[in-house]
Amino acid sequence: MLLERIYDEDLAQASYFIGCQRKGEAVVVDARRDISPYLELAAANGMRIVAVTETHIHADYLSGTRELAAATGAEMYVSGEGGTHWQYRFEAHRLHDGDTVALGNITLKAVHTPGHTPEHLSFLVTDGAFSKDPGYLLSGDFVFSGDLGRPDLLDEAAGGVDTRFEGARQICRSLQQKFLTLPDHIAVYPGHGSGSACGKALGALPSTTVGYERLCSWWGPYLAANDEQGFVDDLLNGQPDAHAYFGRMKRENRQGPAVMGERPELEELTADDVARGLEETGITFVDTRPHTAVHAGTVAGSVNIPAGNKTASFGAWAVDPETDSRPLVLLAADAAAAREMWDHLVRVGIDKVAGYTTSLEGLPSYNPQRILPEDLAGFDAALVLDVRNKTEHIDGHIPGSSQLSAGRVLWNQDQLPAGGSIVTYCQSGVRNSVAASTLRRAGFDVVELEGSYAGWKQWKDAQEA
Known part of the structure; x- marks a missing residue:
């Protein structure tokens, strides 16, 4: 059996390629939309992808199940659990608790593990060439290394009302009735790693075991003491802010993400092309450089989406394709860099990219307004806005500031003053630049705090020394 983990550092998301060498067939679990890694793995190992499936209706990225099936002719399998309200709305084979997907010597057995979402499945994997018993569990967003999937996302991102409490109780029962009934040696491969917003304290290890989690997890003592309420309270306490774009991901993943097919190469645009698009407000210019640059x-009216490991996350904070149909123009070093950025963006459903340019020369310029920490007290600000997570704000913030995380500002403009200057800050300046540029594009007068909270704290400590 071949088992490969394909990990996206951007979204801290793991998908899995499982292949039977004897039969030359493979299944992909929780695929992302830029599907070349799976096609390359299949080609390198002389395999055909014959099945694609996913653990649940995802909230943090757009599923590549339909994209990969369209490209390979593979059969699609999705959960049929969770009740009528949580059914997928596109044609695919429905899996229920105990159903199997077989290819050659390998069997994936669906295990209904609700809590993170009502329809959530985990997959027990058996390598029949080695053993008649399962050896691996693809746990999706149920059990992570050192943590559990959060049960509050339906409230935070899908319009639910107090579903978090029943979700937390369901996770407790899923642990008791499904996870802890497995042998200790079962290797657990989760759907996310450290940095994901799908849990509050995910470990960075790519895998764990049933036995290790049984002995060392934070939740083990609650289950041993049969303390369900203590478990629920601890699980729900301190969960990070849910990004506003999660609601769009939920809707599109349930409906069935659009199939892009083979994407053409991006066109390199001239300064005249870009300037004309900006003048006609027909494009969104994306400055992909670090916030310090x-x-x-930068370009007037642009948004800052830094290239690198968090492009998809930052892009989904700054661009809402449901309300803004303008295509993006990317600042990129070359065609390969532009394509890589586009690959990241399609993972969160930002598909419309008109092309790229390699220079700012000839484009309308703008210098973002900033303020030094020592000048903040005397500045007439309509609002000082902390765009970090609420847990960070609780741990320490600038007195008098309000909190609204960078992943939520675009969708909560009614919480901001209609007039006057807004001073924004994050921890070091990266998230702040994304949020500030997004708000400026929406028409707000935004001033960025130089050095953000870390710079302000250093200045404050020096004053008190």
Whole structure:
């Protein structure tokens, strides 16, 4: 059996390629939409992808199940559990608790493990060439290394009302009735790692075991003491902010994400092309440089989505394709860099990219306004806004500031003053630059705090020394 983990550092998301060498067939679990890694793995190992499936209706990224099936002709399998309200709305084979997907010597057995979502499945994997018993569990967003999937996302992102409490109780029962009934040696491969917003304290290890989690998890003592209420309270306490785009991901993943097919190469645009698009407000210009470079000068009306490991996350904070149909123009070093960024963006459903340019020369310039920490007290701000997570704000913040995380500002403009200057900050400046550029594009007068909270704290400590 071949088992490969394909990990996306951007969204801290893991998908899995499982293949039977004897038969030359493979299944992919929880695929993302830029599908080349799976096609390359199949080609390198002389395999055909014959099945694609997923653990649940995802909230943090757009599923690649339909994209990969369209490209390979593979059969699609999705959960049929969770009740009528949580059914997928596209054609695919429905899996229920105990159902199997077989390819060659390998069997994936669906295990209904609700809590994170009502329809959630985990998959027990058996390598029949080695043993008649399962050896692996693909746990999706149920059990992570050192943590559990959060049960509050339906409230936070899908319009639910107090579903978190029943979700937490369901996770407790899923642990008792499904997870802890498995042998200790079962290797557990979760759907996310450290940095994901699908839990509050995910470990960075790519896998764990049933036995290790049984002995060392934070939740073990609650279950041993049969303390369901203590478990629920601890699980729900301190969960990070849910990004606003999660609601869009839920809707699109349940409906069935659009199939893009083979994407053409991006066109390199001239300065005249870009300037014309900006003048006609027909494009959104994306400055992909670090915030320090952006502060030295950028394109008027642009948004800052730094290239790198968090492009998809930052892009989904700054661009809402449901309300803004303008295609993006990317600032990129070359065609390969532009394509890589586009690959990240399609993972969160930002598909419309008109092309790229390699320079700011000839484009309307703008220098983002900033303020030093020592000048903040005397500045007439309509609002000082902390765009970090609420847990960070609780741990320490600038007195008098309000909190609204960077992943939520675009969707909560009614919480912001209609007039006057808004001073924004995060921890170091990266998230702040994304949020500030997004708000400026929406028409707000935004001033960024130089050095953000870390800079303000250093200045404050020096004053008190």
